[in-house]
Amino acid sequence: MERPDVIRKTPHDLRVPPNLSSYGDECRGFSWDLARQALSGLPGGGLNIGFEAVDRQAAGALRDHIALRFVARHAPALDLSYGELARQTSRFANVLQGLGVGKGDCLFVMAGRIPELYIAVLGALKNGTVVTPMFSAFGPEPVATRINIGAGQVLVTTDLLYQRKVKAMRGQMPTLRHVLLVAEEGGITNEPGTLDLATLMLNASDGFSTVETKPDDPALLHFTSGTTGTPKGAIHVHDAVVAHHATGRFALDLHPDDRYWCTADPGWVTGTSYGIIAPLLHGVTSLIDREEFDAERWYTLLQQESITVWYTAPTAIRMLMKSGLELARRHRFPDLRFVASVGEPLNPEAVWWGMEAFGLPIHDNWWQTETGGIMIANTPAFDIKPGSMGRPLPGIAACIVERLEAEGEPPRVRVIEAPDVEGELALKAGWPSMFRGYLNNEARYRRCFAGDLYLTGDLARRDADGYYWFVGRADDVIKSAGHLIGPFEVESVLMEHPAVAEAGVIGKPDPVVGEVVKAFVSLKDGHAPDEALRLDILAHARKRLGAAVAPKEIAFLPVLPRTRSGKIMRRLLKARELGLPEGDISTLEGGA
Known part of the structure; x- marks a missing residue:
C-alpha cells in the first residue's frame, strides 16, 4: 500500500499537552532574553551550566528526585538523586581546586558511561573549567592530538584506558599535568604518575560555591573531524545552557515527570548537550545504559524502565530495523510517547518503521557540533513529512x-x-x-x-x-551529465527495498558524464548478496528515481563505515573506492 506524504497528527497522538503547540505564536513571541528568565543565573549576573543543571535543582523540590539512573548487564542499577549529584560534583570541583586547576583551564574526560564521567563533566563546569569529552574508543594518536590542540591540563579516565591509550604517549602531551584514574574493577589504582580519583573524592569537601562564570566564558570544547587534516575544536560558552533548556523543551518536549533515554555516547556532542545537560535542566530522570547496542536489551530497557522520551540515532534505528519487527512486537511500550533521532538525516522508511514498531513515528531533527543544540526539528504536535528534518525552532x-x-x-x-x-x-x-x-x-x-x-x-x-x-x-553532491544528485535521496529510495538495511552513495568519476552514482548497501538478515538481488535493487532504484539519478553500480558490504555518532562516512567509501587518502578517521566506529 502506498504511504501518504504526510503523517497527520491528532490530539489522540499526544499523551501530554505539548510544550510547543502553536508554532506561529511561539515563534513570534519568542526571544532569547525571555528564555534566559527560565534559569536562575548566578549572583551578579553570571551564568554557569553546571549550576543550572545540578545545584539549581538540588536546592528545590527535586533534591531527592532521581537525576541519573545507571544500568549495566551484570550490576545492580545505581541511582543518583539531584541532591547527591550536587554533593558529588562539588567534591570533584574541590578536587580540581586542590590541584590548582581553575577557571579557563581545560579538562578532558575519556571513559565509558560511568557515574564518574558525568560527575567530572558537571563538577568541572561548576569550577569554570572547560570540558572536552572524548570517545573511549579513540586510539592513542587521536587522544594525544586532541589533548595537545586543547592544551589539556587534566584527564579523567579509567586505569585500563590509561594503560592502553595514554601511558605510552604521556611524554608527548606536555600540557597534561594531572591524570585522574577510576579503577574499573573497583578499589583504588596505583599507576605511577597518576592520581586515584576515588581517594581524592573521599578526602574532598562536598561544600562548594560555583565559580563565577559569565555567559560568554568558554565552557565546552567539542572536536569535529573534517575530511582532511587535524580535528577542529569548536568552542562553546556557558550561555549555551539557555539553548539547551529551550531546545529540550521544544524539540524533545521534556516534562518534569519524564523518564528519558538519550543513547548517545558523551564523547559526541549529542551525548553532552542532550545526554547530560538538557535533561537535568528539566528535572527529568535520565537512563544511562553502560552496555553497547543490543536490540533485545534496548527493547527490554524501553519497556522495563518505562521510558517516555527516547532520543537516539539513525544507525541504531537501522540496526533495530535489521533485527526485524517480530523482535519489537514481543515487547510493549505503553509509556513511550515521543521518539526522536539525530546524527544524519532519517530516511522516510525509518520514520514509518517507527509506526510499525512503536505505534509512534520517529521525529528527525537537525543540528551540528558547531550549532551546539537542535536548530530544526519535527516536534510532537505537528504533522511530519517523512524525510524532512522539520522546521526551525523558535529563536532560530x-x-x-x-x-x-x-x-x-x-x-x-x-x-x-x-x-x-x-x-x-x-x-x-x-x-x-x-x-x-x-x-x-x-x-x-x-x-x-x-x-x-x-x-x-x-x-x-x-x-x-x-x-x-x-x-x-x-x-557529497554528485554531478552527473548536468544533474546535481543528492546522495540522501538515492539512499532513501534504496532503503525502501525490503532487503536493504543501510545504503551509502558516492559519485564515481566517469569520462563521459563526469560522475556516475555508485551505491554501497548492507543487507538485512536472511538476504544473500547475489547477482539476482543486485539486479533487483538496481531495477527498484531505476523505477523510483529514473535512469539519470539511479545508481549505475551497487556493491555489497557487511557494514558501512560510519562515525560513532552514526553518520555514514561517504568520503571514506569514496576514498577507498578510488584509492585516495582516507583523511582523519579517528571518529570511525570500531577504529581505523
Whole structure:
C-alpha cells in the first residue's frame, strides 16, 4: 500500500499537552532574553551550566528526585538523586581546586558511561573549567592530538584506558599535568604518575560555591573531524545552557515527570548537550545504559524502565530495523510517547518503521557540533513529512542561500526566497549555543560566516510549508551529465527495498558524464548478496528515481563505515573506492 506524504497528527497522538503547540505564536513571541528568565543565573549576573543543571535543582523540590539512573548487564542499577549529584560534583570541583586547576583551564574526560564521567563533566563546569569529552574508543594518536590542540591540563579516565591509550604517549602531551584514574574493577589504582580519583573524592569537601562564570566564558570544547587534516575544536560558552533548556523543551518536549533515554555516547556532542545537560535542566530522570547496542536489551530497557522520551540515532534505528519487527512486537511500550533521532538525516522508511514498531513515528531533527543544540526539528504536535528534518525552532532563523564568492574572497551569498530550490542551509547568528570559534583557527571560523549568516556546509531545500529537506553535504553532491544528485535521496529510495538495511552513495568519476552514482548497501538478515538481488535493487532504484539519478553500480558490504555518532562516512567509501587518502578517521566506529 502506498504511504501518504504526510503523517497527520491528532490530539489522540499526544499523551501530554505539548510544550510547543502553536508554532506561529511561539515563534513570534519568542526571544532569547525571555528564555534566559527560565534559569536562575548566578549572583551578579553570571551564568554557569553546571549550576543550572545540578545545584539549581538540588536546592528545590527535586533534591531527592532521581537525576541519573545507571544500568549495566551484570550490576545492580545505581541511582543518583539531584541532591547527591550536587554533593558529588562539588567534591570533584574541590578536587580540581586542590590541584590548582581553575577557571579557563581545560579538562578532558575519556571513559565509558560511568557515574564518574558525568560527575567530572558537571563538577568541572561548576569550577569554570572547560570540558572536552572524548570517545573511549579513540586510539592513542587521536587522544594525544586532541589533548595537545586543547592544551589539556587534566584527564579523567579509567586505569585500563590509561594503560592502553595514554601511558605510552604521556611524554608527548606536555600540557597534561594531572591524570585522574577510576579503577574499573573497583578499589583504588596505583599507576605511577597518576592520581586515584576515588581517594581524592573521599578526602574532598562536598561544600562548594560555583565559580563565577559569565555567559560568554568558554565552557565546552567539542572536536569535529573534517575530511582532511587535524580535528577542529569548536568552542562553546556557558550561555549555551539557555539553548539547551529551550531546545529540550521544544524539540524533545521534556516534562518534569519524564523518564528519558538519550543513547548517545558523551564523547559526541549529542551525548553532552542532550545526554547530560538538557535533561537535568528539566528535572527529568535520565537512563544511562553502560552496555553497547543490543536490540533485545534496548527493547527490554524501553519497556522495563518505562521510558517516555527516547532520543537516539539513525544507525541504531537501522540496526533495530535489521533485527526485524517480530523482535519489537514481543515487547510493549505503553509509556513511550515521543521518539526522536539525530546524527544524519532519517530516511522516510525509518520514520514509518517507527509506526510499525512503536505505534509512534520517529521525529528527525537537525543540528551540528558547531550549532551546539537542535536548530530544526519535527516536534510532537505537528504533522511530519517523512524525510524532512522539520522546521526551525523558535529563536532560530534559517534560510537557503547561494554562494557568490570567488575562491579566496570572503564569503558572500544570495538568499533564495523561492521554495523547493536547492542551496546551502544558513542560520542567522545569535542563538546562545552557537560556537564562538575554532580553537587556534580564527581564519577557518571567519570563513563560516557571510555577514550575520552562519553557512552550515549542508545543502538543503525549503518547501512551501516551511519544512526543510536535507540534500547532502556540499562536497557529497554528485554531478552527473548536468544533474546535481543528492546522495540522501538515492539512499532513501534504496532503503525502501525490503532487503536493504543501510545504503551509502558516492559519485564515481566517469569520462563521459563526469560522475556516475555508485551505491554501497548492507543487507538485512536472511538476504544473500547475489547477482539476482543486485539486479533487483538496481531495477527498484531505476523505477523510483529514473535512469539519470539511479545508481549505475551497487556493491555489497557487511557494514558501512560510519562515525560513532552514526553518520555514514561517504568520503571514506569514496576514498577507498578510488584509492585516495582516507583523511582523519579517528571518529570511525570500531577504529581505523
